[in-house]
Amino acid sequence: NAGVTQTPKFQVLKxxxxxxxxxxxxxxxxxxxxxxxxxxMGLRLIHYSVGAGITDQGEVPNGYxxxxxxxxxxxxxxxxxxxxxxxxxxxxxSYSYGGGRNYGYTFGSGTRLTVV
Amino acid sequence: xxxxxxxxxxxxxxxxxxVTLSCTYDTSESDYYLFWYKQPPSRQMILVIRQEAxxxxxxxxxxxxxxxxxxxKSFSLKISDSQLGDAAMYFCAYRASYSGNTPLVFGKGTRxxxxx
Numbered sequence: 001n002a003g004v005t006q007t008p009k010f011q012v013l014k015x016x017x018x019x020x021x022x023x024x025x026x027x028x029x030x031x032x033x034x035x036x037x038x039x040x041m042g043l044r045l046i047h048y049s050v051g052a053g054i055t056d057q058g059e060v061p062n063g064y065x066x067x068x069x070x071x072x073x074x075x076x077x078x079x080x081x082x083x084x085x086x087x088x089x090x091x092x093x094s095y096s097y098g099g100g101r102n103y104g105y106t107f108g109s110g111t112r113l114t115v116v
Numbered sequence: 117x118x119x120x121x122x123x124x125x126x127x128x129x130x131x132x133x134x135v136t137l138s139c140t141y142d143t144s145e146s147d148y149y150l151f152w153y154k155q156p157p158s159r160q161m162i163l164v165i166r167q168e169a170x171x172x173x174x175x176x177x178x179x180x181x182x183x184x185x186x187x188x189k190s191f192s193l194k195i196s197d198s199q200l201g202d203a204a205m206y207f208c209a210y211r212a213s214y215s216g217n218t219p220l221v222f223g224k225g226t227r228x229x230x231x232x
Contacts, residue, residue: 088159104209
C-alpha cells in the first residue's frame with residue numbers, strides 16, 4: 001500500500017544513547033517533515049525538507065538531526081537522547097504546493113519514544 | 117507567523133447528536149488551505165476534511181462539514197449523527213499555498229467524547 005512507513009513503532013532509550021527513526025514514502029512527495037506530539041502541545045515541527053539535499057529547521061530542532069539523500073527517505077537522528085525527548089514522533093509527507101492537488105499531509109503511524 | 121487556535125480542549129456529545137468543534141487562525145496570506153485531522157486512540161493521523169481558501173463553498177464529507185468564514189478567520193467542524201467511532205482527538209491545521217517552505221501548522225487539539 002502506498003503511504004508513509006515509519007519505524008520503529010516503540011523505542012526505549014537510555015539517556016545519552018543515540019538512535020535513528022526511519023521514514024520512507026512511495027508517493028513521490030517533495031515535502032517531508034518530522035513532528036513531535038506532547039500532551040497539551042499539539043504537533044510541533046522539528047525539521048522538514050522540500051526535496052532531496054534540502055533540509056531546514058522547524059520550531060523545536062535542538063537535539064535532532066536530519067538528512068534527505070533521496071526523495072523517498074527522511075531519517076531523524078537523536079544525537080544524545082534526553083528525558084525531554086520522550087514523546088510521540090510523526091513523519092509526514094506531501095506535495096510541496098497545492099495547485100488543486102491534495103495539499104494535506106500523509107502521516108506515518110508514529111513512534112512512541114521513551115528516554116529513561 | 118501563522119497560528120491556529122482551538123479554544124475547546126475537550127467536548128462531549130451524545131450518540132446520534134450533532135457537535136461543532138471551533139477553530140480560528142491568524143494569517144496575512146490570502147491563499148491557503150485548512151484541514152481537520154482526527155487522531156483516534158490508535159494515534160494514527162487521519163485527514164477528515166479540507167478546505168481551499170479560494171473556494172466559497174463549505175467542504176462536506178459525509179457526516180462531516182465545515183463552516184468556513186474567511187473574513188473572520190474561522191473554520192469550525194460539524195459532526196452530524198455522531199457515532200462512537202468519532203471519539204478521538206481532532207486537530208485543526210493551516211497551510212499556506214505558496215511553494216516551498218510551507219509547513220502544516222496545527223492547533224493544540226480538541227478531545228471529543230461520544231456518550232452512548
